[in-house]
Amino acid sequence: MVANLNPKHHWTIADLAFFPDNDHRYEIIAGELYVTRAPHWKHQNAINNLGTYLTLWAKQHQQGKVLTTPGLIFSGEDNVIPDLVWISDELLATAVDESGHFTAAPELVVEVLSQTPRDIMRDRQVKLKLYSRVGVRDYWIIDWQQQRIELYRRSQAHLEQVSTLFIEDQLTSPLFPDFTLAVADIFS
Template identity: 30%
Template sequence: MQKEKPFYTYSDIENWEGNWELIDGVPYLLASPSFAHQYVVGQLHLALASYFQARGCHVILSPFDIQLDPEEPERTAKTVVQPDLSVVCRTEQIRSRRMKGAPDLIVEVLSPSTALRDRNQKYHLYEKHGVREYWIVDPSNWTVEVFSRQDGRFQQRAVFGPSDELVSFWQPDLTVSLASVFPPEESEV
């Protein structure tokens, strides 16, 4: 007889030690990130904050809970994520302890413990809930994959490398020079 997996809600995990995400009722403990991961997050935060501040949007660093389905009751929410970076232009979505609804842009920086979840489960969640653009950053290979919405679905629009200027498809005048985004080569992912 197969044992049934436990199902959790936000009220179960909100006071647990550490940083947790909840995807379809399954909790995931987020491991401490590497130097390379945090370096990339920091550099992208600088670039995005300088661009979006003038547009009345907020760039949010993890850990900050995002409840993708705003209609779901807060206490019983079964999916709450903590993307590495989120850009939110509808500031009424932001509450003191979490955000309700999909951000406009999400950036996930891959690490060995999260890469499959970022590429599969989270990709589909972000697409389903209306994220306009999703960047998957791979610090091991020094690439950024940009997916943007087209006809209600994500389309891979481009893959950028360390010598490229990343261009957003959602905000075409947003460009990020990737030369300074990735850490020195000797840093571990």
């Protein structure tokens, strides 16, 4: 949901210091404030399952880190908390500020759709535009209710949808050589 605390206010990261420390997730995209609550357990289950498989791949291949709900601060007006990211070791060495937040786009960003139409629009449109602008290479949108994954991949200077995977499909990515995961395993 978008906060209507002051619809004409242009929010920045400095404003976040005045918000309560609670179970809400505060994100700012293009100066607009988005507030979400703790997600459904099936949302968390999908991200935990995917995170486990990607972490196993990363450890086996000694490549990068998989992190859930990291802070990404691209500018004072673009501050988001995706559900999961994968970042290469090379990028990790230069992409973190003193507070441990990422200041550069990780190679992979994953969002699991929430249940409200406004949250779904944010992930499919607003965040897609942001992640495209800042240089994310792969963006995966997981729909736990429909049990499918939309895959976006960088082509030229922006992210384009390359496929939609369903429960019977296999998930692969050029980012992860030798990685194959049954989509069904994400939702089990």
